[in-house]
Amino acid sequence: MTTLTTGSSARRRLLLASDRSDRSGDLGAILQRVGDVDTTLTSEIPDTPAGRFAGIVVDINLRSAESVLRVRDKLCAEAYRSVPRLFVLADALHHGSMQAWALGATDTISRPFDAQAILQRIRSAFPGDDGxxxxxxxxxxxxxxxxxxxxxxxxxxxxxxxxxxxxxxxxxxxxxxxxxxxxxxxxxxxxxxxxxxxxxxxxxxxxxxxxxxxxxxxxxxxxxxxxxxxxxxxxxxxxxxxxxxxxxxxxxxxxxxxxxxxxxxxxxxxxxxxxxxxxxxxxxxxxxxxxxxxxxxxxxxxxxxxxxxxxxxxxxxxxxxxxxxxxxxxxxxxxxxxxxxxxxxxxxxxxxxxxxxxxxxxxx
The missing domain is CATH 1.10.3210.10 (Hypothetical protein af1432)
Known part of the structure; x- marks a missing residue:
């Protein structure tokens, strides 16, 4: 797991779970603007996130049954029940969107990324702690x-x-x-x-x-x-x-x-x-x-x-x-x-x- 730190001004700690290690770097850079970011492979999502993360951002291939099942096993657990989750859609196709909501998405974002729009989504879905x-x-x-x-x-x-x-x-x-x-x-x-x-x-x-x-x-x-x-x-x-x-x-x-x-x-x-x-x-x-x-x-x-x-x-x-x-x-x-x-x-x-x-x- 890699931790990207923004310094003492960070108001959130976010978990970025990805099976797209070659493509999630740009997203991680955007997320750093609003908090500390822990990145992990979907196979290594921690079992007990409660109190550690303001939310989880999931960047997976939603057409891969293996990836979907791996994430579902984690996010459907009681420990993740109250954790907001934002899913990345590779495109605007109906299948990916429906799969994300089936996995309990709080919100979705799509490629290509609009940094300002993503930051607005993060601030809305994963509130900070300073009011x-x-x-x-x-x-x-x-x-x-x-x-x-x-x-x-x-x-x-x-x-x-x-x-x-x-x-x-x-x-x-x-x-x-x-x-x-x-x-x-x-x-x-x-x-x-x-x-x-x-x-x-x-x-x-x-x-x-x-x-x-x-x-x-x-x-x-x-x-x-x-x-x-x-x-x-x-x-x-x-x-x-x-x-x-x-x-x-x-x-x-x-x-x-x-x-x-x-x-x-x-x-x-x-x-x-x-x-x-x-x-x-x-x-x-x-x-x-x-x-x-x-x-x-x-x-x-x-x-x-x-x-x-x-x-x-x-x-x-x-x-x-x-x-x-x-x-x-x-x-x-x-x-x-x-x-x-x-x-x-x-x-x-x-x-x-x-x-x-x-x-x-x-x-x-």
Whole structure:
């Protein structure tokens, strides 16, 4: 085992377990910036880490059954149960990501490495002991929610009054939102939103938080994370054109009111299309986030391959957010109950993506 020391300023002790000795050196150098790093082969992961490490970073070939079993034997032991673990993905392929979450990943990072992004992940997943990280996380969280809220104000208060919403309005917000989720946590995001927002704002902020966390859990490239986050933030833009009396009605909606609500995807799509400048995938999400794979959704009754991946992702986080929210006519469902209900939706949702969402949904 090799110990890389950063000196007395180190706030963490990290374990880097690797079966890629020829490729993990660059990662070790990045990790040194935030703590002391012990490196080891996966075959030599210590049996009793408790109290010794703030977290473990695992860099293995996730397609190797031997490597996976070796790590699983260690990390599934009781001694590692509470130790955060960050996995390195060699690429963005679905198999590697799913294998990492099956091994209990707290978070994932991907090659090629972005040093600043990795440091943010480490600070979030493996907190230091001097309180400075907590203050930084709180600041990032507040800035992220404020940025998202500012976009929602433009949507729900200014757009109906004829003030255009520009794509540039969303770009800065998405950066702050992703930074907030990385530096704090989805749980913190949901708690803060729940304390300070209600009705349509709360739902949009919940969906946005879940989408950002889901994208990060899947190990998406930064650009793809931003695409999903911005789409989630604007998915309900059409509700700006639905009467507030219907949106905030303290009870169940009548059939006529339900039909009015069902107009919001088309209204939002047409508004953004008319203004121009919004990417096609964002327009796709705005128009189709209520479509279901069996063709029973709206407004176009799409089915199967007619529904894009980014829409499938947004639909999952949209439904989960709606189920865990408190409504005037029912108490909120727990995260576990919501996820079980979505599993029962069977061929209406992409079940492979839903299972990938499990650690996000149940980790709250």
């Amino acid at each position: 400075r990280d907590a203050a930084a996380s709180t600041k990032a969280l507040n800035r992220g929610i404020a940025a998202a809220h500012a976009v929602l104000v433009k949507i729900f208060e200014r757009l109906p009054a004829g003030v255009p919403l520009a794509f540039s309005d969303v770009l800065e917000a998405e950066r702050e939102i992703l930074r907030a989720i990385k530096r704090s946590s989805l749980r913190d995001w949901l708690a803060a939103v729940g304390r300070h927002h209600d009705h349509s704002y709360r739902h949009c902020l919940f969906v946005t938080g879940f989408a950002a966390a889901f994208a990060q859990r899947l190990g998406m490239r930064e650009d793809d994370q931003r695409r999903l986050t911005r789409a989630a933030l604007l998915h309900d833009v059409g509700k700006a054109f639905i009467p507030v009396a219907i949106l905030d009605k303290p009870g169940k909606l009548s059939n006529e009111e339900k039909n009015e609500i069902r107009r919001h995807p088309r209204l939002g799509y047409e508004a953004l299309l008319q203004q121009g400048g919004f990417p096609p995938e964002m327009l796709d999400v705005v128009l189709h986030h209520h479509e279901l794979l069996d063709g029973s959704g709206y407004p176009d009754g799409l089915r199967g391959d007619q529904i894009s991946d980014i829409v499938r992702l947004t639909t999952i986080v949209d439904i989960h957010a709606a189920l865990i929210e408190q409504r005037a006519y029912r108490l909120p469902f727990t995260h576990a109950k919501s996820f079980a209900m979505m599993e029962e939706m069977s061929d209406k949702l992409d079940q492979h993506l839903l299972q990938a969402f499990r650690p996000v949904a149940l980790g709250c």
